[in-house]
Amino acid sequence: MTAVTARRLGILILPGLLVAAFCVVLLAGTYSGALDAYTLGDPGPWVRYGLPIVKVLYNLSIATCIGALALAAFVLPRTGSLRRSREQKQHGAGTPEPLWEAAMQYAASAAVVWTVAAAGTTLLMYIDIAGAQAFQAGGLSADFGFFLTGLDTGRAWLVITCIAAVAAMLCIAVRSYTGVGLTLLLAAVALVPQALTGHAAGSDNHSLAVNSIGLHLVGAVAWLGVLIPFGFLAPRIAGRADAGALLRRISALALFGFVLIASSGMINGSVRMAGPEDLLTPYGQLLLAKLVLTVVLGAIGWVHRSRIIGRVESGAGALPLFWRLLGVEALIFGAVSGLAVALSRTAPPVPQEPPEVATAARLLTGEDLPPPPSVEAVWTQWHPDVFWIAVALLASYAYIRGFLALRRRGDSWPVLRLICWLLGMAGLIYVTSGAPAVYGTVLFSGHMVQHMLLVMAVPLPMVIGAPITLLMRAVAPRRDGSRGPREWILGVVHSRFAGVLSNPIVAAVNFAGSLVVFYYSGIMWYSLDTHLGHEIMVAHFLVAGYLFAQSLIGTDPGVKRYPYPIRLLVLLITMAFHAFFGISIMSSTSLIEPNWFGNIGHGWVSAIEDQQTGGEIAWGIGELPTLLLAIGVAVQWTKSSRREAVRSDRQEDKTSDAELRAYNEMLASLSKRPQDPRR
Template sequence: MVLAAGDVYALLGDSDPGRSAALLFGVLRFVADAAGVVVVGALAFAAFVVPARRGAVLTADAFGATRIAAAAAPVWVLAALGSVPLSAADATGQSPGVVWRNLAALVAATEEPKAWLGVAAVAAVVAVGVRMTLTWSTTVLWFGVALVGLLPPVVVGHVSVGAWHDLATDAMVWHIPAASVWVGALVALRSHLRRRGSADRGQVVRRYHRLTAVCLVVLVLSGAVPGLVLSRGQFSGYAALLLVKVAVCALVVVGRRLLGSRWPLPVELVALGVALGASIGLGHLVPPAFTGRSASVHETILGYGLTAPPTAAGLLSGARPDLLLGLGAVLLAAAYLAGVRVLRRRGHRWAPGRTAAWLAGCAVVVVATSSGVGRYAPGTFSLHMVAHMSLNMFGPVLLVLGGPITLALRTLPPGLRAWLVALTHSRASRLVAHPAVASVVFVASYYLLYFSDLFGAAMPYHWAHQVMNLHFLLSGCVFFWLVIGVDRPPRPLPHLARLGMLFAVMPFHAFFGVILMNSSTVIAETYYRYLSLPWVPDLLADQRLGGAVAWAAGEIPMLVVVIALLRQWAAADRREATRTDRHLDAGRDDRLDAYNAMLADLAGRRH
């Protein structure tokens, strides 16, 4: 693929590091991606495809799949490390020898080498963790970590450049996990069938087909967005490779439907290997979007232009879809409504207030990320703070009042319900949901992000902006889950402790807003100077407005939380009083029974 591509560097005005260096980088990237895919897919196979686990310990079949991941992980580490200097050579046009002598400086100056260094670090952690894992919950944990390890080279690659790169990057965050689970699970399936023969072939193959059917839908839909963005409707070598990927997916779909269980899995494995090779080629070829119209400054940084100042109508109607958090909120709202419908069909009641709270919380996420608010949030600090507070305060308060875990436990099939229980009571969940950890993360994030260089370093990159938004949302959900959540946390707290936990963090939010309003230093000044929005002539005034937003928006949700907590406390007291009255009416008194038991025990000892 690299040899057939010709001189892709001259098209962009870059230097050529040499054909051997480009070829070696292509090979190493293929090996690294293939090994990472096998790790992710094998862990997905162990967690979600093989027959149900027995207790907390992996079954023999699941353990066998984790051994495949354990074998592939060191290959992933070594190939990723080898890709660091070669990606630096590819990005700078210097020979590998020159790059090696200046490796530290080149890695610091370019994005892709840093991405591969991050992949190597994640892969190393997974390699150690998978070798020690014996439980289902830790298998899921390493599966999630490995998924994250696949993303860095993608989100800093072609999809992160030029106009519409925000949509293309979000789409690839869906695309890469779906493709990886499909290909890697197929490798694990082949190994499983050779090891076990045909004893459980039907059940395992059916689960594999259900899993990969979902992956196929996600793969096709998510692949269309970056394909359209980067090809710009022009037929070229880049478009030809895209057609190869589409043809491979079509081949597998048609073959499955026509042949059913007689569809040969080796053919599917070869086809998906071709698709993986095409993906590597797409990462090397120059997309037509790079050789056409030059992107503006705003399109280069944001992915779109901000040509007019925000208005009230524009903030409501000027939508820019967020294919990660915005789409995720829509899918979660649909899943919640489906669960409520299942309960109603069974004749069970679900509180309408919970449904309203959940849908309102999802709506807050959609508005904060996909409306005009989300569109303008990266451009001005004040609107960024509006989106921040919506994702960190308003949305989570409503979401935790919806009781999604309780609804899921009442509607999911037994197998999925057991998975959910295992996840919510795992050691990782207990650590994240520890009151001290949740409180520190919830509060310290503000000060660490905005009062260091982290915010200014992250804002120019769409992927970093999405990581910030995701952190805001998750940290808020965990904190408010412990304080007023309908769902039972791993460590239930008495209402007085919840109130103390809330009062402990409230001053820090107020101080944060006050500090911003009185600050004389512009946060992320270089980033905002690059944007140079004409309707923001005074960056410091806009930042102080953002501080006022943080102060006011932090107080209102806290008041709502206090009211909700006090109502829950009163309701719990009423339930306890009702239970006590019922016991007394039945002639039972737990305290009297305990006292009589103590007297009887003392009398028995004397005799």
């Protein structure tokens, strides 16, 4: 395949994708009625037709920007070799390869389009909501300012536009790996407010809808976002000796994106449809068409991975077929993107608004009250948090894959560590999706159970699993100048920031001090009232507990650990403070977050009694984890002493007890000295 042919295919990918997306969104919107004139306050056809088109451009540009950054961060070699001087490695010096530089230029171009499309989407959404009142005296009305600052939708799109503008400047300015990684992280943050708007924001099953659409967006940028810049890079990749290796890395990203898109799409669709009969509605038919096209895309990806990439690596000349399939994939992805925008503008068959007569619990939590707590309810009440389920499943898959890789290589890895890691992931799913999550929103004691399990119980088996050590042993380092998951994770682990957080004193203060700050500063309200606040709370306490346990009994690198007597002292002091915190809640007569727990309306127990029960839980639930941590420190201390004794014995055997003989000779010489008569 010549470079000219590859260049032509690469150039045709984006226009073909755009044309397919624009045509499909207009056809699907017309079919579903999403583009029909409004009965009241119609903004005009140029807004009704223009908003979906601009939204398609927005979706493609943000995906391309993040995808190009992901190529630069995870796939493409930056310098061609890792054999550089220490100064270059420390400061990211060295001229980037043209291929890597081209990816960053495409990211910058996409970020500029993303910024313009985000601003246009914000303006058109305001006009779409305000209708004829959007303009006054020939210009935008003063309500536009209120839309940007007073409404959730306006604030979300204002944040997205600002993030896009900053990301565009960073894509132009930064060229170090650290800078690219931070820019990628910033651009990915823009997916959060996007997930919190639209149908998901008004969904009756809010958390499930928001998390599923968030995972859907991540899958789209991991698959579609990589496809577009990869098409432009076709002529540069076609003639490279490492083309097969690069295709395999891109295929891995596409597989990750396919799994997320397919699974989250089905979950999100189930939230908005009552049953199979809703597939006959316009919304259901568009959703079914999108699912069929996604399956076709998955089949093309399977052909890439199973038949073509191996032939490319062996030099069998399969590149022409690869690029043709890539072009077909781009056209289908354009149709999928158009269907996605049309779906976001189409009313789902299940009403997304809460009922007119709602209970206090529904007004606060968005859900009806669960049944009263019981032994049976502890195991039967579930409210899936698909984000943490996805995290746990992905982490379990990666760990099992590393474990099997070591076994196939003939290396050993304790099965107990594998079991502990899987137990930790199962515990994470239960704490975030089971009864602790269900009752954590309506009972202070339930919230305390979830909190204590997150910070004290779940991290213990995770630390024993030693995931960083497994990563270092199972995944080979890259030698071509690119960075994979191994390099990025180890870079974070050995960074100064992680070193400060993992310091035993800092970890202990964070572990214990977070309790006081969270419950007595008013931050707890945001974890109850906002979905994003709840997810941040879960992540913070999980990391705090993991770092604290890692500093005491962990074996992974990147953590400074004190001598064993000091570890026990730190553990005892921290647990004493933890017990004092529990007693302070037990003895308190003022309600924490009274506007929430005082108005939840369950009638099972008074709010103050439930809070005091929560204090008892905070005091008592830490006993077993503390004992296990103390036993772990003691066991490691004993093993360390034995290893030191064995090492000392081996040293003495090598030197024929030279140190002991020297000590005896010193004592003998002292005994032969003349005694002072004055003594």
